[in-house]
Amino acid sequence: MKLAQTLLSGSLAAVALAASAPAMAGKVLDGVKQRDQLVCGVHTGRAGFAQADGSGNWSGLDVDFCRAVAAAVLGDANKVKFVPTSGQTRITALQSGEIDLLARNTTFNFTRDTSLGLMWAGVNFYDGQAFIVKKRPNLTSAKQLDKATICIDAGTSTERNLQDFARNNGLTFKTVVFDNAEGSKQAFTSGRCHAYTGDYTALAILRATDLPNPDDYELLPEIISKEPVGPAVRRGDEEWFTIVRWVLQAMQGAEEMGLTKANIDEKAAQSDDVAIKRFTGNGDDIGKSLGLDKQWAYRIVKQVGNYGESFARNLGDESPLKLDRGMNRLYTEGGLVYPLPLQ
C-alpha cells in the first residue's frame, strides 16, 4: 500500500513535470521577456567564438551575437545566460527548448535544415573544412594523406565530409573519432593521428593558441567543404525566427552603413540619411512589425557593436588570433557578407 502510494505520488509529480514542458513550445519571445533573460547555447570553449574567462565572462563572435539579440529584445546586452553545449548536445538542447537560440558554429546545410526541426536565421561566419598536420617533407596536399590516421571530433558534419573527400580522391583513411575536442587535440599532438580535420578557423586558432610549437604544424591548402555557420532557432515560432534573422542583418548592416559603437550617438543626432535615421529609431518604425520597440537596432550597435567590430575584437586584428577576414568581409570589399536591406 505504502509502495503504491509512493509510486502514485511519484507518477503524479512526473505528470506535473511533463505537463509543464510543452508550455515552452509557445512563443519564445514571451518566454524570454517573462524571465527577462535570453538563454543562448554556445560552444563549451572555442577562442574567438565563445569562451569564458577566469571570472566567468563570456566573449566571442557567437557570444556577441547572443548579446545583440538580448540588447534588441530585452534592452540589455548582459541579460544572457550562456549554456555551453557540446557538438552532440547542441541540437537536442535547442529542440527540447532548453535554450532559446543556438549560436555555436553550427553548419547550415540541407539535412539539418530539413530534418532536425530547426531553422537557420542566417550565416554569421563562412568557414570550410581543412586539415592540420605536423610538418613533414614532401607533404603539401591533403591528397597525399592516403592511408594516414586522422582524428575527428564527434557530432560534426566533418565525418561525412572526410569520407566524401576520401572517396572522390580514391584515398583511404583510418579515422579516430573523439567525443570532445580535447581528446582529438591530445591524440593529434601526441602523434596518434597524422592529421586532424575540422573547420579551417578552428584549426588555425588551435595552431595559434593551443599547440606547443605552432611552427611545427601547418594547415594543408585543401578546403574540402563549405561550412556556413550561423544561429539557429526551433521551428514553430516564426516571430522569434524573424527577430533573430534581423538582429544578424542589423549587425552586418550597421557595418555597411559605417555605424559603430563609438559613432552611433553622433550619427543618430546629426545624420540626415534616411537609412541611418530609420536604423537608429529616429525615422520609420522598424520595431513594430517585429514586436519590438523602435530602437532595437540602435541598442545592438550601442551595446555590442557592428559585425566588423565584433569580428575584429574576437577574431581579427584586435584579438590575439589575428585571423584574416577572408570570405567574411562585406560584399563591398570582396567578401560574402551581404546585409539585407533594412527597409
Added chain:
Amino acid sequence: MTEQPTALEKPPRKPVPLKAWLMQAALLLALLALLAWLAHNAQINLRERNMAAGFDFLFEDSAGFAIGEGWVPFGEDDTYFRAMLAGAANTLRVAVPALVFATLLGLGLGIAALAQNPLIRTLSRGVVDLVRNIPLLVQVLLIYIMMTEWLPDVEQALHIGGFYLSKGGLILPWGEVEETPFGVIGTHVLSTEWLSLVTSLTLYAGAFCAEIVRAGIQSVSRGQSEASHALSLTRWQTLRLVLIPQGLRVAIPPYTSLMLSTIKNSSLGVAIGYPDIVSVANTSMNQTGRAIECIAVIASVYLIINLVTAFIMARVNRRVAIKDR
C-alpha cells in the same frame, strides 16, 4: 530460523483482498496512460517542429561515415543498421576479452590476497585498493594518454618477430603488412584505443573480481580447510579441490553483476575514440537528428547483451548452486 519470534507470529498466507488488486490495477493503468500520453506528446511535438521520426532511416539511408576498426566490414555506402551492427560488434570486441582477462586477473589477485606470504598478500591488496578507488574514466584516459605519448610513432614502430608496436597500436603477425609513407599498416591490428580500453577494463573489473573471489573462498567454513589439512592435502590442493569449488558457488551471483557492469562500462570508449555502439549511435544521431531512436538503439544493444549474459549466468548458477540433500 524457528528461533526468531516473528516466524511464530507470522499469520498464514491469506488471499490478496480485492481492494489491493484494484489499487494495483489502477496504478498500472495510470502508468500506462502516462507513458501513452508522453509518447503522444513527443509525437505531436516532433511533427510540429517538422522533425523526422521513426526507425526507417536504419534500413533506408546510407551512413556515409567510416568506422575505424572492427569485425563487421563497413563501408560508407552501408546503411545505418549495419553501422549500428558494427558498433555493437565493437562493444563485444572489447567486453568479451576484458571479461576473460579480468576473471583470470581476479582469480590470481583474489587467491594472492589469501596467501601466507605477507609480501604477496600486501601487493595484491595494494593493487586492488589502488585500482578500485580511482574512477574508471580517469584510468581509461590515463592509460590511453600514456600509450599515445610513450609508444614510438607509427613511422618508427617497434618490430619484434612479426609484431609491430606503435602509437597506432599492435599489428599482429598473421595477415598482410604494407609499408606506407605513414608507417606500417596491417590487416589485423589491435588499435591503441582497443588496447587501452581492454587494459583499463581488465584492471578495474579484475580488482572487483579479486574481492569477489576472496570473499567466496573465505565464506567456506574453517572446518573444511582444517579437515583437508587433517587429510594431509597440501595448501594448493586444499585450495584447488576444496575451497575454490565451494567458494565459487557463493561468488557467482556477484560475479554476474560484475560482468554486467563491465559490459556497460565499455561505453567509456567514446572518451578515447573507440568506435563502439555509443560512438556510432552518437554520430548517427548527429547526422539524422533522430535522438530518441538512436538512444533507444544504444539501450537495446546493452539490454540484449546483458539479458543474454544474465540468462547464461543464471543457468550456470543453478548448476553449481548448493543443492538440498
